[in-house]
Amino acid sequence: MPTIKDVALRAGVSRSTVSRVMNNQPYVDEEKRKAVKQAMKELGYLPNSSAQRLRGTETRTIAVLVSRIVNPFFSAIVDAMDEVAAEQSYRLILCNTRGSANQELHFLQLLRTKQVDGLILASLVNDWETIAPYTDYGPIVICNEYPRQSDGVPVVTIDQSKAMYEATVHLLKKGYKQIAYCNPITKTESDAVISPLAQDRYLGFCQAMEEAGMHMYGECLFLGHSLEDGRNIFKQMVCLANRPDAILTGSDEVAAGIIAEAKAAGWKIPDDLAIVGFDNQPHATLIEPELTTIHQPVQEMGRAAMERMLALLRKESPPPLATYLEAPLLARKST
Known part of the structure; x- marks a missing residue:
């Protein structure tokens, strides 16, 4: 974090001059005042008046x-x-x-x-x-x-990894073999970021699949966090040569989007596609069929x-x- 000393060095003035500029005191040379304000802007210095x-x-x-x-x-x-x-x-x-x-x-x-x-x-x-x-x-x-x-x-x-591991085991015990996976993402201004939370969930999924001797296909890995993402994920899945028979999602919103789009396409849940959500949001029991999900406390x-x-x-x-x-x-x- 920049300090008054940093501002003074950048502006080429004394710390007392910086202090006078910050407090709008008179008798400061205008050129020095401009230099101080420019230095504050360049350094991102924020006067801590509230703290005072x-x-x-x-x-x-x-x-x-x-x-x-x-x-x-x-x-x-x-x-x-x-x-x-x-x-x-x-x-x-x-x-x-x-x-x-x-x-x-x-x-x-x-x-x-x-x-x-x-x-x-x-x-x-x-x-x-x-x-x-x-x-x-x-x-x-x-x-x-x-x-x-x-x-x-x-x-x-x-324990993100444990939660997703248990959800994957649930699907495997049900007899599902071609399991797709949707990782939750953090969307920034310019990119989609896979957080440690998302990484740990994926590790749990991979552990359960590996223990069962199941293969994971790159084309069955998706990213998403919203209802609209879920709709788009289903549209991508129907175009795959080997369509998944189940999918684990990173949120109930994604799961709801997939269910809505699947039903609109005439698919039956879970006969044609089993779906697991994450969070246990209030709408999880209002969806038809009711959503299997991980309960976040x-x-x-x-x-x-x-x-x-x-x-x-x-x-x-x-x-x-x-x-x-x-x-x-x-x-x-x-x-």
């Missing part, structure tokens, strides 16, 4: 970053966090990054400028090396998605993440660095 105002004072506010609040998973997890926060007279600021790395960094500035006391990351776009410096400005808790290394920051999630996850944040703010004994909640498979009529 709030030094020693709590805001009793916690920021929660999600990628897509329209996803029922995120709305449910935020609701659970808010319930715990409200019990302790804290309030939440909901920050919808929309998968934007720049937007994520913009919201992280809330912690740096002391506009919030702590920050919970329910989604991740930037790599941890970019995010880690913000831990100097206040507590961070990671919930749901996670980096490979988190430098002592508490993480609350599920969303309420427990949200509450646990907020409890760890509050423990950090109260400076209690350090919360567990990693908490893995159970995520059982719920077998229904789509398999």
Whole structure:
């Protein structure tokens, strides 16, 4: 993070001059004022005026970053966090990054400028090396998605690999042999990113397939996270020479899209295609047929993440660095 000293060096002035420019004080040469402002812009320096105002004072506010609040998973997890926060007279600021790395960094500035006391990351776009410096400005808790290394920051999630392994075994025991797989993705401004969470789920799938002596075909591997992605995945599957007889998806939204498109094409679920979702969102039991899915303990996850944040703010004994909640498979009529 750039400092006043960095700005002074870039502008070729003293730190006191930088301070006077930041505080709009008179008697500063106009050329020096322009040089300081230009240096601040080039370095991305943000005057920490909020921190100066709030030094020693709590805001009793916690920021929660999600990628897509329209996803029922995120709305449910935020609701659970808010319930715990409200019990302790804290309030939440909901920050919808929309998968934007720049937007994520913009919201992280809330912690740096002391506009919030702590920050919970329910989604991740930037790599941890970019995010880690913000831990100097206040507590961070990671919930749901996670980096490979988190430098002592508490993480609350599920055992992604185990969950997908058990879902794959379920299909294999049902007698399905040509199993397709859809990996969840994080969409950024310019690309689709396979997160550690998605990588671990895929490892669970591969382990179960290998143990059963089953082959995995590259043409049966897909990427997606939305209802529309599910529709498009089905359209791709029907064009394959060896059509899958089952598919594991990264979300109930993808699964719902596949089911809708399959039924429109006259396919019967699960006779023509078995489908497994992920999350156990409310609509999973409203789909016809009811969706087999992995139950994400969303309420427990949200509450646990907020409890760890509050423990950090109260400076209690350090919360567990990693908490893995159970995520059982719920077998229904789509398999």
